[in-house]
Amino acid sequence: MANLVFDDSYSENDYIRTIQTDFTRRAPAYNLGISGEQHRGFLNTLLAKYPPRYPLLDIACGTALLGQLLGRHGDGVTGLDLTEAMLQHARNALPKGTFVQGRAENLPFPDASFQSVYVCSAIVYFTDVDAVLREAYRVLENGAFFAYQAVSLDSYVAGVELQNALIHVFGQQRARQLFELPHGITNDTEANRKLMQRAGFDNIRAEMEVTHEKIDVQRLETMWDNMVGNNALLGRVRALSSDELQRLRIRWVQGLEDRRDVEGFVPDKIESWYVCGWKPAK
Numbered sequence: 001m002a003n004l005v006f007d008d009s010y011s012e013n014d015y016i017r018t019i020q021t022d023f024t025r026r027a028p029a030y031n032l033g034i035s036g037e038q039h040r041g042f043l044n045t046l047l048a049k050y051p052p053r054y055p056l057l058d059i060a061c062g063t064a065l066l067g068q069l070l071g072r073h074g075d076g077v078t079g080l081d082l083t084e085a086m087l088q089h090a091r092n093a094l095p096k097g098t099f100v101q102g103r104a105e106n107l108p109f110p111d112a113s114f115q116s117v118y119v120c121s122a123i124v125y126f127t128d129v130d131a132v133l134r135e136a137y138r139v140l141e142n143g144a145f146f147a148y149q150a151v152s153l154d155s156y157v158a159g160v161e162l163q164n165a166l167i168h169v170f171g172q173q174r175a176r177q178l179f180e181l182p183h184g185i186t187n188d189t190e191a192n193r194k195l196m197q198r199a200g201f202d203n204i205r206a207e208m209e210v211t212h213e214k215i216d217v218q219r220l221e222t223m224w225d226n227m228v229g230n231n232a233l234l235g236r237v238r239a240l241s242s243d244e245l246q247r248l249r250i251r252w253v254q255g256l257e258d259r260r261d262v263e264g265f266v267p268d269k270i271e272s273w274y275v276c277g278w279k280p281a282k
Contacts, residue, residue, distance in 0.1 A: 010236050012127060016082065019125060019232040023062075024085040026230060030063050042149045042272060043069055043120050045209060050147040050276045053115035057139065059104050059132070060122030064090035067097055074098070078114070080107065105131040112141045119148040124182040125232065133199035143281035146201060150186040152208070152271035157215070158223055161255035166237075168251050169244070178236045192275045201277025209272050214265035220253055 006012045023030075030036060043066050054076030058066045061079030063086055070077070074097025081087050087099045102108045104119075105128050117136045126132045136146045154160065159181060166175035186192050192206040215223070228234055228245070240248065259266045 006127075010239075015127070015232065015235060018235045020083045022230055022232045023083040027063065027083070027085040027089055030086070030089070031065055036065075038270075039121055040065060040069070045272070046118065046120055046147060046149045046274055049207065049274050050116075050118075050145065052118075053144065055114050056116040056118065057107075057109070057114045057136075059107075059117065059119045059136065060125070061090055061099065062086045064094045064097060064099070066118060066120065067094045072096075078109070080104065105135065107135040107139055109139045111138055113139045115141055115144045117144075117146045119146075121149060123148060123150045123186060129185055129195065130198055133195060133201075137199045137201065137279055140279045142279055145276055145278045146196075146199075147274070147276040150192075150273050150275070151183055152273065153181050153183045153187045155183065155270045155272070157256065157259065157266060157268045158227055158252075161252055161259075162227065162237075162248075164255050165248050165251040169248050178240075179234055182233060186273055186275070192273055196275065196277040199277075200279065202280055204275070204277040206273060206275045209274065211270045211272070213268045213270070214261075214263075215256075215268050217257065217260060217264060217266060220256060224249055224252065 006015065031040070047066070047069065052070065056077055058064070058077065058079045061067075061081050064077070064079050067074060067077040067079065067090075072094070074094030077094060078098040078100070079087070079090050080100050080102050081090070082101065082103065084101050087101055090097065090099045100108060104122075104126055117140055119132070119136075123129055123132075133146070140146060163175070163179065163181050166178055170178065184191070185195060189206050193204050196204045228237060237245075237248070256266050261267060
């Protein structure tokens with residue numbers, strides 16, 4: 001899907017509040033555990049492929065892990081995030097950095113302010129992805145670049161099976177209203193190129209790296225709680241009745257169980273896109 005869709009039952013303001021609530025709760029341990037390790041890996045690969053130029057902007061910067069990986073104290077690093085609790089951690093980590101609360105769809109920075117702009121793992125949360133890229137283009141100097149990391153529709157078996165479970169329990173139409181895998185806009189080379197071209201970027205590179213993992217089925221209950229309880233994209237799913245959630249969970253577990261290999265693990269994969277485009281020099 002290109003953009004999130006809202007209605008009277010779940011408005012854009014509801015969604016923004018859900019994001020802020022979720023990430024406020026997650027902020028203290030955001031860089032820890034499997035999630036932190038994975039995010040660190042995405043960032044390291046993104047920076048290795050497209051080394052930074054300063055000053056740089058990190059959109060949806062979270063706890064400023066990107067700046068920390070650069071080994072800087074914040075000189076030349078600006079971060080923007082929707083959630084103040086995440087920004088508090090960022091300011092502590094990079095005291096010389098500049099960290100601003102705001103929306104990626106309407107960046108609070110002047111034209112031609114940065115030499116590089118990054119987004120890692122956050123495109124799926126934006127309400128209007130095209131608007132974010134247009135804003136990234138606007139705040140870049142001529143001849144500067146924008147780079148992002150995003151995953152494909154086949155990534156994260158837990159999300160794929162949630163979509164399948166929703167369709168099985170509620171039917172195609174209602175399932176799409178409740179949740180739709182948000183990676184379609186960056187799902188293949190052409191989709192990534194078109195997204196960048198619409199914003200005005202050229203000299204576009206889109207590369208994929210694939211990692212494979214195995215999920216211990218004993219983690220299923222924890223996975224369900226983390227997925228439904230800590231993901232703002234599932235706001236409508238959380239609002240289901242306890243009976244509906246139980247039916248959905250049973251079907252979700254069955255879908256994952258059906259994928260178990262001979263060793264009892266559920267194979268998983270992450271197809272991660274690393275995309276870069278340049279604002280033409282004039």
